[in-house]
Amino acid sequence: MKFFLLSILSISLFVSSCGRFSNKQNEVNKNSNVRIVCVSKQLTEILFALGQGDKIVGIDISSTYPPETKNITTVGYHRMLSAEGIISLNPTVVFYNGGTDASIGPENVIKQLKEVGIPLKEYPGTPTIDSTKMLIRLIAKEFGAETKAEELCSKLDADMKKAQEKALTYTAKPKVLVIHYGRASNNYFVMGNKGNQNNMIVWAGGVNAVDTSGFKLLSSEVIVNSQPDIILATDFGYDRLGSEDKFVELPGISLTPAAKNHRIYRIEEHDLIYPGPRTGENVLKIMELLHKQ
Secondary structure, X not given: OHHHHHHHHHHHHHHHOHHHHHHHHHHHHOOOOOOEEEOOHHHHHHHHHOOOHHHEEEEOOOOOOOHHHHHOEEOEXXXXXXXXXXXXXXXXXXXXXXXXXXXXXXXXXXXXXXXXXXXXXXXXXOOOHHHHHHHHHHHHHHHOOHHHHHHHHHHHHHHHHHHHHHHOOOXXXXXXXXXEEEOOOXXXXXXXXOOHHHHHHHHOOOXXXXXXXXXXXXXXXXXXXXXXXXXXXXXXXXXXXXXXXXXXXOOOHHHOHHHXXXXXXXXXXXXXXXXXXXXXXXXXXXHXXXXXX
């Protein structure tokens, strides 16, 4: 409830403070000449789902969904952006998520963008399904896409209901560990029992194998103590090593039931960490992995 109230408050504050972007900026969003650099995988997916993907001229490297993003110029990781790359695209606005979990940087890049007059538009993080639907509607209103937003929200509700009902049919709750590669710090991390990745595990009928909030550096001790039945490895970290055999060579992984039973699965980061229009679909996909016979 606390997280829900905070998310509602953050979105309310955002709506009430939109004047700092000026009414002129809101009008620009409805204009076909808008050029968006979007440095948030969540916002990129929402914009495409709302039919506004053609307005995106640049993205950060974590924005890999939908497949059409492969044809869009990248401007770096959202915490390690390239000012030159963004400026060269002549954007009318830069979209990003605020908050500590999805902030943009480095600071000198933000300063450069402000100095050349490129507007930065911040959207709040959305830790719940309800706040995610509010965000979808908020963005849709700026582009006159309210009807499409309602379709997306209705489908999200229906998918979540289906997932909830299906989860009740499973009696076993496998222990699941999420291993994520932090590109800003060049380290592998174990993700704790707070955040959307934990919600996805619970909704899919599993339990988090670690009893800690936040991220922990991957170590043999953490892995051996958690003894996960299943390991979900986010795409960049898994692909960096190239195969399950190489992934198992990480500290402690080979000593887990997940490794011994070949229950290590690659999963797209955007399907697991940030909620969006496909969250219900993604819960159902993860559920199939967790309860595979």
